Amino acid sequence: MRIHSVSEQERIDRRRAQILAAASRVFARQGFHRTTVREIAREAGLADGTIYLYFASKRELLLALLGQLGRVDERPADFAAMAGVDARTFIDAYLRRRFADLGEWRQLFAAVIPEVLADADLRAAQIEQATPAFEAAEAELARRMEAGELPRRDPALATRVVAGTIIGLLVFDVMGDPVVRARWEDLPAFLAGLWFDGLGSEGR
Amino acid sequence: MRIHSVSEQERIDRRRAQILAAASRVFARQGFHRTTVREIAREAGLADGTIYLYFASKRELLLALLGQLGRVDERPADFAAMAGVDARTFIDAYLRRRFADLGEWRQLFAAVIPEVLADADLRAAQIEQATPAFEAAEAELARRMEAGELPRRDPALATRVVAGTIIGLLVFDVMGDPVVRARWEDLPAFLAGLWFDGLGSEGR
Amino acid sequence: MRIHSVSEQERIDRRRAQILAAASRVFARQGFHRTTVREIAREAGLADGTIYLYFASKRELLLALLGQLGRVDERPADFAAMAGVDARTFIDAYLRRRFADLGEWRQLFAAVIPEVLADADLRAAQIEQATPAFEAAEAELARRMEAGELPRRDPALATRVVAGTIIGLLVFDVMGDPVVRARWEDLPAFLAGLWFDGLGSEGR
Amino acid sequence: MRIHSVSEQERIDRRRAQILAAASRVFARQGFHRTTVREIAREAGLADGTIYLYFASKRELLLALLGQLGRVDERPADFAAMAGVDARTFIDAYLRRRFADLGEWRQLFAAVIPEVLADADLRAAQIEQATPAFEAAEAELARRMEAGELPRRDPALATRVVAGTIIGLLVFDVMGDPVVRARWEDLPAFLAGLWFDGLGSEGR
DNA sequence: TATGAATGAGGGTTCATTCAT
C-alpha cells in the first residue's frame, strides 16, 4: 500500500468524488444495472479505464455511494443537542432537519435504493449500518415517554414508523409522484401536525 | 390469434402462474438483473426455452408481476362499503385490511420494487396505475373532512403520507429489519392509534 | 425397416410431396436458414412433429429438394432422340425444351441454390450429380464437331458456357431482375440466335 | 460522431479490412449462417467482442462485403474509354477486363452470393445497385447497333445474357466445377469467339 | 398416425475489466 502525500491524497479524493458524483447522477437516472462503466466515465469526463484507478469495480462505486448515504444518517448526537426542548418542538425541529438533509440525499437515494433492495448482502449491511441510529432514536423516545412528555407507546415501532414514513415519501419522490414532488416543502409541518395532534382531535 | 379451448386456456394459465411464482421468488431473492432466465426456469422446474412459450421476454415476466401487484391495489370500491362507519373505525378497518392484503404482496413487492425504482418507464407506468386509487382515497378523506368527521387537512398530502408510511414499512420489511418483521401484526393498530390520537394527547 | 403396402406407400409419398412442396415455397421465399421447421409445417397444414415422421431432419428436406432438382436434369437420353437433326434445329429445340422445363424448376432452384452455394458438401454432391449430363453434352457436341456440323471448339468449355448462361439467367430471375422476368419467354430464341449466328454476322 | 485523426482512421480502416477479409474467407468456406462470429474472430486473430468494435452486427459484415462487391462493379465509365474501338476488339477487351477483375472477386462473390439469393432485401438492393451498370451497357450496345457495328438485337436481353453468362460461370467456379476452375483463363477468348462468330459460321 | 408442448444446445451480442501505450 503506497502512502500518498497530502496533496496526492487530496487529488485522489477529488477524483473519487468526481467519479462518485457522476455515478450517482447516472445511477439515479438509469439504475445500477442499466448503467455501463463507460457511461459513468463519460459523465465524469474520463476514460473507461481511469475509473479502475480509483475504484476496484463497478460494485465498489455502489458501495462507496452507500457509504455516503449512511454517513448522512449517522447523527445520534443530534438528539443530545435538543434534550431540553419540549416534545412538539423536538418533533418539528427533527422533521425540518431531516427533510432539509434529504435535499442532498434524494439523488443518492434514488441511485442506490433499488440495488440495496435487490441485493441481500447490501440489505443486511444497510440494516446493520442503520441500527445505531435506530437505537439512539428509540432511547430518546423512551426517555421522553418516561419523562411523561409523550404518551407511552412502543418506541421501537414508533421509530420504524417515523423512519418508514420518510422512506416511503422518498420512494414516491423517486417514483415521480407529482403531489409529493410539488409539495415536498410542506411535508415536515404536515407530518409534525399529524403525528403530534392526530386526526381525532378536531378543531385543534 | 388462436383460440384455445377452456381446458387448454386453463393449462396455459396454470403454467403462466407457475412461472410467475418462480420468477417472483427468485427476483425477490436476487433482484431482476442478477437473475438469469435459466434460474427462473430451474426454480419452476422447467427448461429455459419453455419460459418463452409463455412469456415473450424476461421483461414480460416483470411486467406481468407488476400487473399482479397493481391488481391488488385496485380497490377503490372498498371505501364505498364503509361510507357510514365513523372515522376511527374506518381507519382501523382500512389498515387491518391493507396489512392483511400485504401478506400476499410482500414477496411480489420485494421482487418488483427495485426494478420499478430503477426504470423510468416502469416508474411512470406505476404512478399512472396508482392514480385512481389515490384519487378515490383523497375524495373519501375530503368527504369526511367536509362532514366534520376529520379535522381539515390537505387530503392529497394525507393520502401520500398514509400510502408512503405503508410503503416505507414494506421497504423495511424487504430490507429485513427485525423489528418490522417480528411485529408486522402490531403495525395496523399502532398506526391507527398514532394517526387518530397523535402523540400529543397524553394521559389517554 | 417396415415394408409398406402399396396404398400405404402411396400415402407416404403423398405426404412427402406435400411437405416438400411447402418447404420449396418457403425456402424460395425466405431461404433455408431463415425458415423454421414450424413455418414449413404451417405451410403444409401440419404440426411441427409430423414433419419428422417423413423426414429425418430439416436438412433432409433440402436434400430431397436437391434430388428433385437433379432428377429434372437427368436427361442424357434427350440427345439421342435428336441425333439426326441439324445443329441449328438441335440448339433451338434444346433451348426451348430447357426453358420449358425451367418453369417447374424456378421455385425449386431459388429454394435450393443459395444453400448449395454455401455448403461445401452440397456443392461437391451437386457437381458430381451433374457430371454425367455434362459428359453426355460434351460427347454430343464433339460428335457434331467431328461430323463437321459445328466448328471445332472446346466441347467442355462450350458445355459450361451453355449451362452457365442458363444458370446465370436463372440467378437473375431469382434476384428479381425485371427484364429477365418479363422476357423469359424470349430467351430461348435469343440465345439460339446469338450462339448460332454470333454478333459478327451483320445483316443476317 | 467522434472525429478521428488520420492515423487513427487508418488503424480503424486496417482493422475493418482485416475483419472483412477474415469474414470473406469463412463465409466463402461455410456460408453466412453456418459461420459463427467466433469463427470470424478466430480467423482474424481477434476476440469475439472485438468484431463489434468495428461492425455493429454480423449482418453488417455481410453488407460491408456486399458494398465491396458492388464497388468493383461500378465502372460504367469503362465504355467511354473504348468508344472508338471496333466491336470485336471491344468485346474481347471487355471480357478480358471483366475476367481479370473477377480474380479479386471470386472469394467475395462466393461469400456473399448465397445470402443475397436467399434474402429478399439483399436481392432487391443488389438489383438496384446493378441497374446503372446495366443501363450503361444497354446504351453502349444500342449505340453500336445504330452505327451498324453490331446486328440489331435486343440490347436489354443481350446485356442480361452477357452478364448472366459470367455470373453462371462464377457459379460453376464457386461450385468447384473442375473444368471451369482449370480453364478460367481461357474463358474470355472462348466467349468472345462464341459471341462474335457464333457456332454457325463453320470453318471460320 | 398426428400433435404440439417441452427441451436444451448454440449463437449473437454486451460490457466489466485489463493492459500496452
Added chain:
DNA sequence: GATGAATGAACCCTCATTCAT
C-alpha cells in the same frame, strides 16, 4: 497517471428435435 482498444465470460433468446398423449 490516463487512455481506450481488446478481451472473453455471461446471458437472452431461438429453434431443431423429441416424445407423451
